[in-house]
Amino acid sequence: MKKILSIMLCIGVIISMCACSSGGKKEEGTAKESEGGDKGLIGITTSMYTNEGLTIMCDTIKEKVEEEGYQAVIKDANLDQAQQTKDVEDFISQGAKLIIVEACDSVGVKSAFELCNKAEIPVLSVNQILGDDLLELVTGSVTSDNYTAGYEVGKEVAKELDGKGKVCILTYDVAFVCRERGDGFKDAMAENEGIEVLEVFDGVCTEDEAMKKTEDWLQQYPDVTAIFGNNSNCGVGIAAAVRSAGKVDDILVANVDGLSADIRNMEDGALDVTAVYPMKELAAAASERAVEVLKTGKCGEDPRLKFSLCTIDDLDTYKEYWGIE
Template sequence: MKKKLVSMLLGLTMVGTALVGCSSAPAENSTPKETETKTEAPAKEETKTETPAEEAEEKTDELITIGFSQVGAESDWRVANTESMKSTLTEENGFNLIFADAQQKQENQIKAVRDFISQEVDVIVIAPVTETGWETVLGEAKDAEIPVIIVDRMIDVSDDSLYTCWVGSDFYQEGLDAVDWLTEYMDGLGRGQDQLNVAVLQGTIGSSAEIGRTKGVRDGLQEHSNYSIVLEQTGEFTQAKGQEVMESFLKSGEQIDILIAQNDNMAFGAIDALKAVGKKPAEDVVIVSFDAVKAAFESMIAGEMNVSVECNPLHGPRVAELAKAIMNGEEVEKIQYVEEGVFPADTAAEMLPTRVY
C-alpha cells in the first residue's frame, strides 16, 4: 500500500507539470475568445467520471494486501484456522487477502512467499510447516521492506528481526496442562500410584506444536516416576496416519494404559484402531488429546475420549489488528499468545453449544 501511494503521488506531480506547460505556451498569441475557450477545458477534466476499472483500482489501493501461506488442511483445527483468516481479512474489513495452500510442503510455502514479495504485498503471514529453513526467504522479505507475521507454529531463525511478530499457542504449556489433568484424573480413579504406560502420537516432527507438546509432556511426566513413555511415533497430525500408528502400537505387545495424541484427528484415528481390536477407548485406554475442536467434544460425549486441551485456531482477528497497527507504524509485541483452556469429558455436553470450531 505504501509503495502504491508513492507511485500515485509521483504520477500526480507529473500530471500537474504537464498541465502548466500546456496552458502557458500559447497564451500570448491567443485572442480573448480563444483564451476563454481554452480555460474551459480543465473544468471538463474535473468532472470526468471514473471508469469501473479505475474505481476498482482505487479501492484496492485503499486496502491492506496480505499474502497468507497456510500449511494445508490436514486437520479440523487447520480448517478452522483458515476460515478464521478468510472470514476476517475481507474487503469489508479493509483487506485484500491472497491465500496460498502449501499442502504440507515447505517448498510450496517458500515459493508462495517469493510470489508475495514480487506482488509487493503490504504484509506477509505464514503458518509454517516446520520451524527451520526460513532464513533466506525471510531475508528477501526484509530487503523488500515487507513485514512478516508468523502464526500458529514458531520459526527458528538466528535473526529475530526477520519477522515482526508471532501469534499462536504456548505449546509447551499445553503439554504441561495435559499432564496436570492426567495425573489428577488418575489419582481420582485410585490409580495414581500404579505403574502406568504411556503411548504418544506425535505431530509433524519439527513443527512447533510437536516440539512444545512433546517437551511439555516429557517434563511433566518426569515429575511422576510411575509414568513411563513406552511408545512414541509421529502420526503427522492426520487421522489416517494416527490410526495406522496406533494399530502398530497395539501389535507391539506393549501394555498401553494411556494414549496422548498431539491433536484430535490423530486421536480419532487411534480410537478407531482401539475399537477394531475390541478395546474401549476412554476406559481400557485413557485418551488425552489436543485442539478441542467440536468433534472432540462429540467424542467425549460419546464416551470415547477423556480430555482435550485447547489450541485456539481463531487467529484472524488478532492478525487483522496487528496488520493495521504495523501499517500505521505502531510498535507491536513480538510474542502474542492466544487464550486457551482444558476441557474434560464431564464438561463436554455443557460446552459443545458454545464452540465455534
C-alpha cells in the same frame, strides 16, 4: 489488396478473442481469493488449511483485512515447507503489502522470512513457535502456550491413571508448536514413577498416520493404557484405531487442540482428555496485529494465549464454543 487486408483483420480479431479467453485460471485447491481490494494484496499461507482451527484463523484474518480495503489470498502448503516458500515467492512477485505465515517447519521457514525481508515486505508469524533467530526476521508473532497445554493434559492423564500405567506418545517436532506440546506431556509423565513411557514416535501429524501407528502399537503393546497425540488430527486417528479395536474402555486417549472433532469423540467416549486451543481468540489477535502492521509497519507485544483443559465434565462448554448441537 482489400481482400488481403480483410483476411488480416479477421486473423487479428481471432487472436484477440483467444487472448481474452485464455489464462487467468486459478489452480484448484491451492488458493482462496477475494474480489477487489484497492489497497493491495495480503498473502496468507498456512501449513494445513483443512485443519478446522487453521481454517477459522485464516478466514478470520482474511475477512478482517478485506474490511480494511485489502485483497486477501489464502494458500495451503499442505505440510510442505518447500511449497510454502514458493507461495511466499509468489506473493512477493505479486507485490503483496503484507505476508502472514503459519509455518510448516519452525526451522525450514527461515528462507521464506528472508525472502520477505529482502523484498522489504513485513511478515507476520501466527500460531507457530519460532526460535529467537527467526523472531528477528518477523514484524510480529502471535502464538499460544503450547508447553503448558501439553503439561496440563499430561497431569490429568496421570491423575486418571492414578499414577500408574504404560503410555505411548506421538510427536511432530519439526513444528515447534507440536514439539512444545509433546515436551510438556513428557515432563508431566516423568513426574510419576509408576508410569512407563513405552515409546515416543516422532513425525506424525495426520489422521491416517496416527491411526496406522496406533494400530501397530495395539499389536506391539497389548498392555498400553494411554496414548497421547500432539494435535487434533492425531487425536482423531488414535480414537478411530482404539474404537475399531474395541478398547475404548481400556485405553485412555489424550491430545491437544480440542477442536470440534475432538469434542465429538469425547462425547462418544473415544477421547478422554484434551486442551482446547483458543483459536477464535488467536484469530482475533492475529487479525488486529495484521491491520496494525498494515497501518503502522509494526505491531505491539506478541501474545501467548492460554489453552483450556477439557474432560467429559467440561463437554457442554466446548460444544457451545465450537457450535456443536
